[in-house]
Amino acid sequence: MHGLINRAIQSFFCTTYGTDRWQRVTEAAGLEFCEYEAMLIYDEEQSFGMLDAMAAELDRPLDEVLEDIGTFLVSNPQVESLRRLLRFGGVTYVEFLHSLDDLPDRTRLAVSDLHLPALELREHAAGQFSLTCHPGLPGLGSVLVGLLRAMADDYGALVMLDRQGGGNGNGRDVISITLVETAYAEGRSFDLGARAG
Amino acid sequence: MIDRDQLADTLELMCPMFVLLDPTGHIVRVGPTLQKLRPDMQMAGERFLELFELTRPRAVANLTGLLANAGTKLHLQFRDEPRTSLKGVIVPVPDGTGAIVNLSFGISVLDAVRDYALTSADFSATDLTIELLYLVEAKSAAMEASRKLNLRLQGAMIAAEEQAFTDTLTGLKNRRAMDHVLARMVASPVPFALMNLDLDFFKAVNDTMGHAAGDHVLQQAARIMVEETRDEDMVARVGGDEFVLVFNRLLDRKKLARIARRMIDRLEEPIQIEGQTCQISASIGTVFSNQSATGDPAELLHKADIALYKSKRAGRACHTFYSSDLTDSSQEPVPSSSMPPETSARAAY
Numbered sequence: 124m125h126g127l128i129n130r131a132i133q134s135f136f137c138t139t140y141g142t143d144r145w146q147r148v149t150e151a152a153g154l155e156f157c158e159y160e161a162m163l164i165y166d167e168e169q170s171f172g173m174l175d176a177m178a179a180e181l182d183r184p185l186d187e188v189l190e191d192i193g194t195f196l197v198s199n200p201q202v203e204s205l206r207r208l209l210r211f212g213g214v215t216y217v218e219f220l221h222s223l224d225d226l227p228d229r230t231r232l233a234v235s236d237l238h239l240p241a242l243e244l245r246e247h248a249a250g251q252f253s254l255t256c257h258p259g260l261p262g263l264g265s266v267l268v269g270l271l272r273a274m275a276d277d278y279g280a281l282v283m284l285d286r287q288g289g290g291n292g293n294g295r296d297v298i299s300i301t302l303v304e305t306a307y308a309e310g311r312s313f314d315l316g317a318r319a320g
Numbered sequence: 321m322i323d324r325d326q327l328a329d330t331l332e333l334m335c336p337m338f339v340l341l342d343p344t345g346h347i348v349r350v351g352p353t354l355q356k357l358r359p360d361m362q363m364a365g366e367r368f369l370e371l372f373e374l375t376r377p378r379a380v381a382n383l384t385g386l387l388a389n390a391g392t393k394l395h396l397q398f399r400d401e402p403r404t405s406l407k408g409v410i411v412p413v414p415d416g417t418g419a420i421v422n423l424s425f426g427i428s429v430l431d432a433v434r435d436y437a438l439t440s441a442d443f444s445a446t447d448l449t450i451e452l453l454y455l456v457e458a459k460s461a462a463m464e465a466s467r468k469l470n471l472r473l474q475g476a477m478i479a480a481e482e483q484a485f486t487d488t489l490t491g492l493k494n495r496r497a498m499d500h501v502l503a504r505m506v507a508s509p510v511p512f513a514l515m516n517l518d519l520d521f522f523k524a525v526n527d528t529m530g531h532a533a534g535d536h537v538l539q540q541a542a543r544i545m546v547e548e549t550r551d552e553d554m555v556a557r558v559g560g561d562e563f564v565l566v567f568n569r570l571l572d573r574k575k576l577a578r579i580a581r582r583m584i585d586r587l588e589e590p591i592q593i594e595g596q597t598c599q600i601s602a603s604i605g606t607v608f609s610n611q612s613a614t615g616d617p618a619e620l621l622h623k624a625d626i627a628l629y630k631s632k633r634a635g636r637a638c639h640t641f642y643s644s645d646l647t648d649s650s651q652e653p654v655p656s657s658s659m660p661p662e663t664s665a666r667a668a669y
Contacts, residue, residue: 316437
């Protein structure tokens with residue numbers, strides 16, 4: 124798994140639960156290091172072992188922890204650059220949702236060896252969407268739920284999210300998105316010219 | 321035929337930085353994004369070339385001159401501050417009622433977006449500027465991650481080098497290790513002897529036979545020193561051809577003189593390298609820990625140096641014990657005329 128993903132997980136955990144507990148996670152997972160390097164590639168199995176150890180350490184279901192990671196990615200100032208990159212997807216939440224189709228390509232433009240599974244947004248009715256997350260990175264669906272929720276806050280939109288089809292065997296995750304209101308709250312500003320530090 | 325207003329309405333959507341000119345080169349209308357760059361300026365009615373300076377091609381004074389460059393890339397900039405540079409293209413309006421200039425930022429777009437607080441609404445839907453900005457940010461973030469990795473690796477490398485106590489070429493202790501050992505030993509009551517050993521004529525080997533040969537000689541010399549000393553003694557390479565040996569609890573002058581002699585004899589044995597013979601020698605100076613007045617390692621090393629230079633002045637290939645009546649000549653050059661017993665110049669052939 125790409126170091127950027129591992130690094131993001133590490134920074135989520137350390138920020139939320141502290142480095143002492145992170146140390147315990149790395150030990151439980153049998154890692155011989157406690158710092159992931161963002162630009163290196165790590166063994167898949169080892170990374171999933173780390174996630175399991177994390178869920179065990181927190182005594183919470185992994186899906187829940189993954190959702191928290193998705194929220195962290197958008198809302199924490201440490202990873203402001205990621206929020207900005209996502210905001211480039213569109214001026215409104217709906218535009219942003221549509222831009223998710225391009226997310227794997229956009230990601231590859233930035234980091235050529237970071238491959239994300241295909242994402243597919245369908246609009247079923249006004250304000251009714253479903254996002255299909257194709258197989259390739261188990262757990263991404265849960266992360267996306269957290270991320271979509273936090274991005275809705277970011278745009279000031281009110282949405283209801285429901286994750287269906289997790290573990291239905293074909294490895295696909297489908298998230299249904301109901302947009303209740305596009306301008307529910309103020310949202311956070313996005314200044315095109317302000318480069319994240 | 322559509323009229324000028326309809327044309328301008330269309331242009332607003334497709335090229336938000338357009339300028340519509342009348343036949344005299346005066347501005348009729350400008351696109352909303354261009355207007356955003358000069359919010360307080362009434363652009364309509366101004367002469368185009370008085371607002372914008374044409375930097376390439378130069379020496380264009382009027383609309384006719386501009387239209388002579390129709391379809392080619394124009395380089396322009398505002399005449400007032402901030403003198404944002406722009407790219408543009410001009411085309412005549414078909415029925416001769418003027419011309420349309422379409423402008424864009426070119427590479428200055430990054431600064432422009434910041435300076436003028438532009439948003440994605442200021443660019444036409446097909447404009448790739450937003451993608452460009454995305455890419456710039458994404459690449460900067462990725463570069464930053466790479467840069468941090470490099471810094472961490474560099475830090476780790478420096479730390480590892482600093483912590484290293486071994487001279488990688490010879491496997492002996494390095495200067496850093498020697499500093500540690502000496503600091504510990506002068507602080508303990510255990511007496512010891514300290515030898516400074518310089519290889520003589522080593523530079524000649526390096527110069528005439530190359531560094532690989534030099535390295536080989538150093539490794540041979542290191543092996544001899546290790547073999548001629550006990551396990552509890554310390555042998556360190558502290559410079560290119562400088563070594564320090566510390567003999568724990570060994571204050572017997574006869575024994576030390578014997579060890580020194582044996583080392584010199586063995587070091588003088590010719591060494592074969594790729595069919596060539598080279599020969600070096602060594603000069604040694606020895607001091608005892610109880611000859612230090614201050615208990616400072618630097619003082620001991622200096623006194624061993626004084627003895628070493630006495631050996632060098634005595635014609636090299638010999639060993640001297642430090643005594644207080646030796647004069648300090650360690651800073652003065654040693655005559656370099658002396659040659660090894662079997663002159664090493666031969667090694668060059």
